[in-house]
Amino acid sequence: MALSEQELHRREERQKLMEAGINPYPSETFEITTTTEDIHQNFEKEPERFEQVSLAGRLMRRRIMGKASFAEIQDAAGRIQIYVARDEICPGEDKSLYNTVFKQLLDLGDIVGVNGFIFTTKTGETTVHVKELTVLTKSLRPLPLPKEVQDEEGNTKTYDAFTDPEQRYRQRYVDLIVNPKVRETFRQRTKLVSSIRNFLDGQGYLEVETPILQPLYGGAAARPFKTHHNTLDMTLYLRIANELYLKRLIVGGFDGVYEFAKDFRNEGMSRFHNPEFTQVELYVAYKDYEWMMDLVEEMIERAALDLHGTTEVQVGENTINFQRPWKRFTMFEAIQHYTDIDISEMDETQLRETAHQLNVPIDDTMGKGKLIDEIFGETCEPKLIQPTFITDYPVEMSPLAKKHRSKPGLVERFEAICNGKEICNAFSELNDPIDQRERFEEQLTLGKRGDEEAMTLDEDFLRALEYGMPPTAGLGVGIDRLAMIMTNQPSIQEVLFFPQMKPEAKQAESSDQEFVDRGVQPELIPVLHKLGIVTITQLQEASPNKLHNDVCGMRKKMKLKEVKNPTKEEVEGWIED
RNA sequence: GAAUCAGUAGCUCAGCUGGUAGAGCAACGCCCUUUUAAGGCGUGGGUCCUGGGUUCGAGCCCCAGCUGAUUCACCA
Numbered sequence: 001m002a003l004s005e006q007e008l009h010r011r012e013e014r015q016k017l018m019e020a021g022i023n024p025y026p027s028e029t030f031e032i033t034t035t036t037e038d039i040h041q042n043f044e045k046e047p048e049r050f051e052q053v054s055l056a057g058r059l060m061r062r063r064i065m066g067k068a069s070f071a072e073i074q075d076a077a078g079r080i081q082i083y084v085a086r087d088e089i090c091p092g093e094d095k096s097l098y099n100t101v102f103k104q105l106l107d108l109g110d111i112v113g114v115n116g117f118i119f120t121t122k123t124g125e126t127t128v129h130v131k132e133l134t135v136l137t138k139s140l141r142p143l144p145l146p147k148e149v150q151d152e153e154g155n156t157k158t159y160d161a162f163t164d165p166e167q168r169y170r171q172r173y174v175d176l177i178v179n180p181k182v183r184e185t186f187r188q189r190t191k192l193v194s195s196i197r198n199f200l201d202g203q204g205y206l207e208v209e210t211p212i213l214q215p216l217y218g219g220a221a222a223r224p225f226k227t228h229h230n231t232l233d234m235t236l237y238l239r240i241a242n243e244l245y246l247k248r249l250i251v252g253g254f255d256g257v258y259e260f261a262k263d264f265r266n267e268g269m270s271r272f273h274n275p276e277f278t279q280v281e282l283y284v285a286y287k288d289y290e291w292m293m294d295l296v297e298e299m300i301e302r303a304a305l306d307l308h309g310t311t312e313v314q315v316g317e318n319t320i321n322f323q324r325p326w327k328r329f330t331m332f333e334a335i336q337h338y339t340d341i342d343i344s345e346m347d348e349t350q351l352r353e354t355a356h357q358l359n360v361p362i363d364d365t366m367g368k369g370k371l372i373d374e375i376f377g378e379t380c381e382p383k384l385i386q387p388t389f390i391t392d393y394p395v396e397m398s399p400l401a402k403k404h405r406s407k408p409g410l411v412e413r414f415e416a417i418c419n420g421k422e423i424c425n426a427f428s429e430l431n432d433p434i435d436q437r438e439r440f441e442e443q444l445t446l447g448k449r450g451d452e453e454a455m456t457l458d459e460d461f462l463r464a465l466e467y468g469m470p471p472t473a474g475l476g477v478g479i480d481r482l483a484m485i486m487t488n489q490p491s492i493q494e495v496l497f498f499p500q501m502k503p504e505a506k507q508a509e510s511s512d513q514e515f516v517d518r519g520v521q522p523e524l525i526p527v528l529h530k531l532g533i534v535t536i537t538q539l540q541e542a543s544p545n546k547l548h549n550d551v552c553g554m555r556k557k558m559k560l561k562e563v564k565n566p567t568k569e570e571v572e573g574w575i576e577d
Numbered sequence: 578g579a580a581u582c583a584g585u586a587g588c589u590c591a592g593c594u595g596g597u598a599g600a601g602c603a604a605c606g607c608c609c610u611u612u613u614a615a616g617g618c619g620u621g622g623g624u625c626c627u628g629g630g631u632u633c634g635a636g637c638c639c640c641a642g643c644u645g646a647u648u649c650a651c652c653a
Binding site for chain 1: 587588589590601602603604605608609610611612613614615616621622644645646647648649650651652653
């Protein structure tokens with residue numbers, strides 16, 4: 001890859017540092033006694049603590065003014081200004097640490113350590129007065145550095161922001177360096193997970209780990225990723241859910257288990273879908289879905305409080321209030337509420353007609369349950385902004401849920417919908433092994449009908465149920481979507497450090513040696529690169545006359561006076577086999 | 578899979594009716610000991626996504642393609 005002028009320059013600086021006896025990548029620990037956060041919060045209160053400090057960070061801005069300079073370094077929490085005066089960091093005769101190293105060989109993006117004391121400049125900015133400066137890492141690539149300016153009203157305006165989503169997601173490390181809000185979003189995500197974990201731990205449930213590689217995929221309706229184990233010579237699937245394993249643990253006698261799980265679904269990507277995503281699933285013995293609704297309300301309300309100090313969260317244009325209790329609707333009630341149609345007594349044919357009437361797209365593979373779900377998804381879901389429980393789903397689409405205690409054809413299931421999207425899904429778990437086997441068999445029939453998401457039959461899971469699983473309430477919460485809501489982000493990519501991307505288009509490049517092997521003078525390789533010829537294949541596809549012309553022309557343009565033009569015969573030699 | 582939009586300097590972007598490729602920041606050189614988008618003077622840096630076409634002449638118009646984003650479709 002051809003290096004830019006700036007990259008070449010930084011490589012030279014790295015070399016010059018080494019020649020000056022400064023290791024640009026030292027191995028010793030650099031002792032840090034404070035952080036930018038600590039200084040900003042506590043310097044005014046207890047200045048005596050900051051008479052001698054040491055901290056480290058990345059150089060993010062620099063204002064050189066002759067024999068003294070101001071710069072800013074950024075650590076994990078924020079930035080602080082540093083004041084570097086020549087005669088302070090170079091007390092002796094040798095001023096090269098300031099004149100050469102600091103002013104010439106360091107760049108924005110380099111990582112340095114400083115020792116000194118904290119003071120306030122006459123413009124009122126808390127600043128590190130540097131006594132000692134240590135190079136900790138030389139950065140070889142220039143950062144896309146935005147500028148932030150505060151106007152008189154204290155509003156921050158950002159110029160030249162690093163905004164291109166592709167670049168931001170592909171080079172998340174750069175995004176995190178230059179866009180502090182991105183770091184904050186991910187901190188909040190982690191806080192959300194901690195809040196839920198603390199809550200569940202507080203209830204006495206056991207956090208567990210279950211297999212990601214599964215011989216059968218189950219527990220949800222989705223297409224899986226398939227892989228192969230060499231030694232066992234068997235097909236394995238990346239889990240689409242961990243439900244069936246957690247239930248096995250309930251059979252095993254734990255009365256509350258949960259897992260934060262990466263699940264994998266081989267389906268489309270969108271701002272709500274990533275092929276791998278995180279769910280927390282929870283199973284509690286001797287409970288039902290009514291009980292689980294209370295738990296969800298409490299857990300999510302608490303998460304909002306932990307993150308924001310209030311139950312109200314601004315999401316786009318909506319203010320969402322997680323304060324308990326949430327609204328509860330049965331699915332049929334919700335559909336009736338939004339469409340004025342009562343579908344509770346309809347058969348499959350009537351449902352099809354209703355779907356057509358409501359302009360809900362359907363196809364022939366859909367059974368009764370799926371039709372109801374489509375009607376609901378189309379007419380109700382987007383309208384549910386405040387957290388709402390939708391309960392009592394059709395049995396056909398919930399093969400792992402227990403049949404409703406009083407309403408035939410339905411199961412004891414709920415989803416919480418928030419901001420028009422499902423954030424969790426829960427049931428009173430089906431624990432009758434005979435019923436469970438029948439439900440799996442119905443799924444097999446659906447599968448034969450063409451439903452690619454129909455579930456497979458897991459004999460071992462049925463065997464476990466046959467030993468007896470206590471009545472159990474189960475829950476799955478989509479962490480990514482909940483994180484989107486809690487951090488007010490419009491897309492799932494914004495709450496995943498490394499969202500799935502198309503492979504980066506990368507042009508293969510032939511080595512210089514390969515060019516030399518074909519008879520190209522080494523000095524002419526940059527000329528060929530400049531002409532866009534970076535592979536032998538490209539070289540071989542060129543026409544000899546044109547290439548000879550181009551090379552001679554480009555050599556002149558690049559002012560390579562000491563380099564001889566190739567003869568036409570030589571150029572023909574490069575191209576021939 | 579479809580539609581829309583975009584692709585110009587390291588970054589963010591201008592570029593008129595088709596007429597010599599621009600700005601700010603970043604970089605490089607010089608000056609400057611309390612600046613804060615520091616400042617002053619100077620310099621370098623371009624496959625205008627690619628390939629065709631129209632034209633005396635294309636960053637700009639036309640066609641095809643590539644890449645990406647967004648929306649939709651798909652998706653518990």
